[in-house]
Amino acid sequence: MREKEEKKIHFTSGIKLLCVLAAGAFLLSACGKTEEKDTAIAMESHEIGSDFEYQDIAESENGYYFWECRCDDHIDPRLMFMDKESGRVVPLCNKPDCMHDGKDCNAYFPEMHSGQNGVDKHYLQYYDGNLYAVGLSSDNYAALFCIKEDGSEWEINAKLYRTDYMATGHWKSPEILIHDGYVYMVDVKQEMMKLERIPVGGGTAEVLFEGDSDASESMVYRIKQYEGFVFFQAYSLNDENFEHAAGGLYRYDAPGNRCNQIKEGLFGPYSVQNGFVYYGSEEGLCRYSIQEGTTEILADRPMTVPNIILTKESIILYDQMGDGDLTAFDYEGIEILNVSSEKKLLQFFGGNADMLFGEGMDDKGRSLLFLDLNRPVEELQWEELREN
Amino acid sequence: MSKIKKMVLGIALAMCVFGGSVGTCYAASSSIEVDITATRAYGKFVYMEAGHQIKVTVFYIEKDSFGLTRDGDVSDTQFGNVTTAVVSKSNSNGCQYVSGYAVGYVDGSEMAVAGRAYA
Numbered sequence: 354m355r356e357k358e359e360k361k362i363h364f365t366s367g368i369k370l371l372c373v374l375a376a377g378a379f380l381l382s383a384c385g386k387t388e389e390k391d392t393a394i395a396m397e398s399h400e401i402g403s404d405f406e407y408q409d410i411a412e413s414e415n416g417y418y419f420w421e422c423r424c425d426d427h428i429d430p431r432l433m434f435m436d437k438e439s440g441r442v443v444p445l446c447n448k449p450d451c452m453h454d455g456k457d458c459n460a461y462f463p464e465m466h467s468g469q470n471g472v473d474k475h476y477l478q479y480y481d482g483n484l485y486a487v488g489l490s491s492d493n494y495a496a497l498f499c500i501k502e503d504g505s506e507w508e509i510n511a512k513l514y515r516t517d518y519m520a521t522g523h524w525k526s527p528e529i530l531i532h533d534g535y536v537y538m539v540d541v542k543q544e545m546m547k548l549e550r551i552p553v554g555g556g557t558a559e560v561l562f563e564g565d566s567d568a569s570e571s572m573v574y575r576i577k578q579y580e581g582f583v584f585f586q587a588y589s590l591n592d593e594n595f596e597h598a599a600g601g602l603y604r605y606d607a608p609g610n611r612c613n614q615i616k617e618g619l620f621g622p623y624s625v626q627n628g629f630v631y632y633g634s635e636e637g638l639c640r641y642s643i644q645e646g647t648t649e650i651l652a653d654r655p656m657t658v659p660n661i662i663l664t665k666e667s668i669i670l671y672d673q674m675g676d677g678d679l680t681a682f683d684y685e686g687i688e689i690l691n692v693s694s695e696k697k698l699l700q701f702f703g704g705n706a707d708m709l710f711g712e713g714m715d716d717k718g719r720s721l722l723f724l725d726l727n728r729p730v731e732e733l734q735w736e737e738l739r740e741n
Numbered sequence: 742m743s744k745i746k747k748m749v750l751g752i753a754l755a756m757c758v759f760g761g762s763v764g765t766c767y768a769a770s771s772s773i774e775v776d777i778t779a780t781r782a783y784g785k786f787v788y789m790e791a792g793h794q795i796k797v798t799v800f801y802i803e804k805d806s807f808g809l810t811r812d813g814d815v816s817d818t819q820f821g822n823v824t825t826a827v828v829s830k831s832n833s834n835g836c837q838y839v840s841g842y843a844v845g846y847v848d849g850s851e852m853a854v855a856g857r858a859y860a
Contacts, residue, residue, distance in 0.1 A: 407810070525812070541811075574809055575809070586807075588807075593834070594834065595805070595806045595807070595834040595835065596834075620806075620807035621807050621808045622808050657808075658806070658807060658808030659808070660808065673804065673808060674804065674808065674837065699802065699810070699839055699840060700810050714840065714859055718857060
C-alpha cells in the first residue's frame with residue numbers, strides 16, 4: 354500500500370467551494386461511465402455463449418485463461434493464456450525479457466501452505482474484466498483471489514469460510530460461481546452442504562439453500578448460470594444408496610429470494626437454453642420445458658449421465674462413463690458429428706462452438722487438452738494445451 | 742501441503758530410502774504399491790521394521806453415478822509388530838474410480854509414494 358503523502362495547501366473558501374463542486378461533477382460523470390462499462394462487459398460475457406460444467410477454463414473476449422496441469426515438469430503451475438485469434442499459448446506475464454521459468458514471473462502464483470496466501474490451481478472465472486481464482490488465506494480461510502487480466506497484480510477479494518486446513522492439511526476446492534455481483538459457493542467438505550452467497554469484494558454470507566435436515570448427507574453441486582438465473586443441483590441421502598436420493602435441479606430466483614425445484618430427480622449433467630433443460634438419460638437425449646413441465650425425447654438413444662453443453666446450433670455430448678465419444682446433435686435431435694478418440698478424458702470441462710476443453714492422461718501423467726471444432730471433421734482430435 | 746507436493750516430498754524421501762543413503766536419510770527398507778481399477782482402489786505399504794505406526798493412504802478420483810468427478814481418500818493404519826498396512830475399497834452405486842496414487846507413512850511422516858495409476 355502506498356502511503357498517502359500529506360500536503361498542506363491553503364485555499365480561500367471560494368476556491369474550496371469551486372473545487373468541491375468540480376469534484377462532485379467529476380464523480381457523477383465517472384460513476385456514469387463505470388456503469389456504462391459494467392453493462393458493456395456484462396453483455397459481452399452473455400454473448401460469448403460458452404458452456405462449462407467444470408470452471409477450469411476462463412474465457413474473455415480475446416482468449417482463454419487456465420492453470421497449467423500440475424505434472425513432473427511443472428510442480429508449480431503457471432497461469433496461461435490462449436489467444437483466440439492466433440491459437441498461441443503463453444504464460445500470462447508481460448514483464449519484458451522474462452524467461453517465465455522462475456517465481457519472479459507474473460504467471461507464477463503462490464502455492465497453498467499454512468500461514469500463507471496461496472492459490473488452488475484449478476477454478477478460474479473471468480468476470481467484470483478480472484480473473485478470479487480460489488485458494489487459502491494466511492489466516493486459514495478459503496478465499497477468492499482477484500487477478501488483473503494481464504496477471505500483473507492480485508489480491509484477496511473476499512474470504513469465503515474458515516477451513517480446517519491448518520489442523521488436517523486436507524483441502525477441497527469449494528464449488529464457486531460468480532454471477533451478478535455475488536459469489537455463489539458451497540463448502541464441499543461439509544456432510545450437509547448448503548448453497549450460500551456473499552457479495553463480490555466480501556461481506557456477510559447468506560444461506561440460499563439447505564438440504565433435508567433429517568438426511569445423513571446433503572450435496573449441492575453444478576452451480577451454473579443461464580439466462581440471468583443461477584441453477585444448481587442438490588440431493589439428500591438417508592442411506593448410502595444413490596437410488597434413494599431425493600432432490601434434483603433447482604433455480605435460484607434472486608428477486609423472490611427463493612430456490613425452486615425445476616426438475617425432480619435430475620442429478621446428471623444438464624444445460625439450459627431458452628427455457629428448456631437439456632440432459633442425457635436412459636431414455637435418450639431429453640429436452641424439458643421449464644414452463645410446461647413436459648419432457649420431449651429428441652434422440653431415442655440411452656445415455657449414462659453424459660456431459661452436455663449447448664452451442665447456438667448444436668447439442669454436444671461427451672460419453673464420460675463409456676468410451677469417451679463426442680457426439681453432436683442439432684436441435685431436432687439429428688446426429689451431426691461423432692468423434693471417437695483414443696484419448697479418454699478424465700474430465701470434460703465444456704467449451705463453445707469453436708473450442709472444447711478437458712483433462713486427459715497418458716504415460717507422462719495428466720495434461721490439459723483442447724478440441725478445435727473449426728478443423729475439418731476428419732482432423733478432429735484432442736490436442737495438448739501447452740505453451741507453443 | 743497439496744497432494745502433489747506431498748507426493749514430491751514422498752518421492753524425495755523414497756529416493757533416499759531406496760537409494761540406501763547413509764546419514765540422516767537412512768530408514769528401514771520399504772515398498773509400496775497401488776492398483777486402481779474402475780471398481781476398486783488398492784494400496785499396500787510394507788515397512789520392514791516393527792514397532793512403528795505405519796499407514797497407507799490411497800488418494801483417488803472417482804466419478805459418481807450422477808457423473809460428478811470428485812476426489813477422496815481411504816487409509817489403513819497399523820501399530821506394534823505389524824509391518825504391513827493394506828487398504829482396499831470397492832466402489833458401488835455406479836461410481837467409477839478414475840485415477841489414484843498411494844502414500845506410505847511411518848510414525849506420521851511420509852516415507853514412500855506409488856506413482857499414479859489409472860483405471
